[in-house]
Amino acid sequence: MKKNVTIKVNGADRRAAVEPRLLLVHFLREVAGLTGTHVGCETSLCGACTVLLDGRAVKSCTVLAVQADGRKVTTVEGLADGDKLHPIQEGFWEEHGLQCGFCTPGMIMCSHDLLEHHPNPSDSEIRAGINGNLCRCTGYQHIVAAVRNASKKMSKRATARAGAR
Amino acid sequence: MKAFEYATPETKEQAVSLLGASWGQAEILAGGTDLLALMKDDVVAPKRLVNIKEIKDLKGVTSSAEGFRIGALTTLGDLADNANVLKEYPALADALNEAASPQIRNLATLAGNLCQRPRCWYFRNGLGLLPKSEGGKDLVAEGENRYHAILGNDGPAKFVSPSTIVPALIAYGAKLRLVGPRGKREVPLEKFYAIPATETEREHDLRPNEIVTEVIIPPAHGVMAAHYEIRQKATFDWPLAVAAVALTMNGSRVESARVVMGYVAPVPWISPEAEQALVGQPINAETAQKAADAALGNAKPLSQNAYKVQLARVAVKRAILKAGGAA
Numbered sequence: 001m002k003k004n005v006t007i008k009v010n011g012a013d014r015r016a017a018v019e020p021r022l023l024l025v026h027f028l029r030e031v032a033g034l035t036g037t038h039v040g041c042e043t044s045l046c047g048a049c050t051v052l053l054d055g056r057a058v059k060s061c062t063v064l065a066v067q068a069d070g071r072k073v074t075t076v077e078g079l080a081d082g083d084k085l086h087p088i089q090e091g092f093w094e095e096h097g098l099q100c101g102f103c104t105p106g107m108i109m110c111s112h113d114l115l116e117h118h119p120n121p122s123d124s125e126i127r128a129g130i131n132g133n134l135c136r137c138t139g140y141q142h143i144v145a146a147v148r149n150a151s152k153k154m155s156k157r158a159t160a161r162a163g164a165r
Numbered sequence: 166m167k168a169f170e171y172a173t174p175e176t177k178e179q180a181v182s183l184l185g186a187s188w189g190q191a192e193i194l195a196g197g198t199d200l201l202a203l204m205k206d207d208v209v210a211p212k213r214l215v216n217i218k219e220i221k222d223l224k225g226v227t228s229s230a231e232g233f234r235i236g237a238l239t240t241l242g243d244l245a246d247n248a249n250v251l252k253e254y255p256a257l258a259d260a261l262n263e264a265a266s267p268q269i270r271n272l273a274t275l276a277g278n279l280c281q282r283p284r285c286w287y288f289r290n291g292l293g294l295l296p297k298s299e300g301g302k303d304l305v306a307e308g309e310n311r312y313h314a315i316l317g318n319d320g321p322a323k324f325v326s327p328s329t330i331v332p333a334l335i336a337y338g339a340k341l342r343l344v345g346p347r348g349k350r351e352v353p354l355e356k357f358y359a360i361p362a363t364e365t366e367r368e369h370d371l372r373p374n375e376i377v378t379e380v381i382i383p384p385a386h387g388v389m390a391a392h393y394e395i396r397q398k399a400t401f402d403w404p405l406a407v408a409a410v411a412l413t414m415n416g417s418r419v420e421s422a423r424v425v426m427g428y429v430a431p432v433p434w435i436s437p438e439a440e441q442a443l444v445g446q447p448i449n450a451e452t453a454q455k456a457a458d459a460a461l462g463n464a465k466p467l468s469q470n471a472y473k474v475q476l477a478r479v480a481v482k483r484a485i486l487k488a489g490g491a492a
Contacts (some may be wrong), residue, residue, distance in 0.1 A: 056242070059272075062198055063272065067197065128267075131266050
């Protein structure tokens with residue numbers, strides 16, 4: 001029997017009647033039409049499907065859409081402000097933190113959780129923070145550099161905001 | 166994944182009444198990180214999922230005279246970030262921080278971690294906990310057993326207990342509280358696990374219509390504890406051997422010791438031999454080595470996993486030295 005769910009995706013309520021076995025990643029891609037979140041392994045190993053659920057990074061292939069009912073989901077599409085990229089996206093752009101790009105949405109969303117909770121991580125903390133995400137192209141060096149770049153930008157902006165008060 | 170009915174009770178009593186009196190009918194959904202994987206692979210196919218995340222009194226972490234009460238739904242991530250855990254229970258904090266990956270720690274609950282099913286690849290491929298060939302041969306003993314048990318493997322069960330957190334919790338003397346149709350009960354965590362002798366038994370004492378409500382860890386003032394695990398890769402992997410040690414000291418000598426291993430037997434493996442070897446001794450490389458040798462003295466490796474005996478020995482030795490502040 002289908003269940004009615006309302007999930008706030010990137011700030012907008014998405015309502016649908018879904019089968020309880022529908023995975024959140026399929027809700028996002030097929031019901032909400034947001035294909036930025038990728039399906040990799042579907043076994044919660046690769047991290048390509050990482051999104052924020054109430055602000056915390058989760059693997060959306062191992063969450064049922066019904067579990068997200070009434071909650072907030074942020075996908076990679078929800079980060080930029082119009083044409084202005086989010087600092088983490090800028091970091092990946094500037095440091096060439098991707099080659100094929102398949103893992104990138106998951107890497108960015110996981111880094112978002114990391115930087116929200118640890119604004120100035122060391123390189124080893126960055127590596128621990130993204131250890132649930134696999135990249136088969138880059139050898140991770142450029143991804144770590146991208147997250148480091150983003151953390152500097154974000155703390156500079158936070159300082160600037162604090163100074164403006 | 167097979168279709169199922171989805172229920173979201175708001176009280177423990179409603180949840181208990183929605184669970185079946187026998188396994189296979191209904192499953193408890195909390196974080197879902199293990200259950201959904203089993204359902205995707207058709208290892209389990211419940212007719213009903215009972216989502217317990219809306220039950221309020223299963224949440225929260227509080228300190229009191231009896232110790233530290235952790236609501237069953239507390240996520241591994243929230244517990245790892247709890248300042249009291251870091252201060253009072255460093256071995257638990259280490260175990261939590263090494264478990265899985267950040268995304269999984271954000272979803273996985275403590276009770277789910279304690280009740281997760283074994284990682285044995287025969288079990289995960291639908292061949293059961295005690296897998297047999299059609300001719301009745303023991304598939305693990307005669308097959309791919311490099312990650313299987315080296316202790317407690319005399320019977321048909323040769324999988325290893327899957328939680329990396331349970332050894333530390335047992336070392337600290339944690340208890341579980343559960344609720345079922347006949348009310349509440351309390352079990353020391355070390356008594357919660359049992360080696361199944363038949364395929365109809367489970368590896369733990371959770372009954373089909375019971376819910377874990379909380380975990381209680383007694384105060385650990387004066388306890389020196391450590392967790393040590395050995396894995397093939399540094400991050401996001403299941404370990405090959407885990408050891409947790411809790412010591413109380415009388416001056417520079419050990420007064421009492423708990424030595425608990427994970428990933429070596431179908432249950433968390435408590436070693437009274439290692440504990441006896443430590444009592445009355447100072448902690449140094451020699452005494453730690455003797456205790457580690459005692460811990461693995463009865464190990465009986467299978468055809469492909471003799472290497473695990475040495476790894477477990479090293480894990481025990483390093484956990485003892487770390488607990489004693491010598492490493």
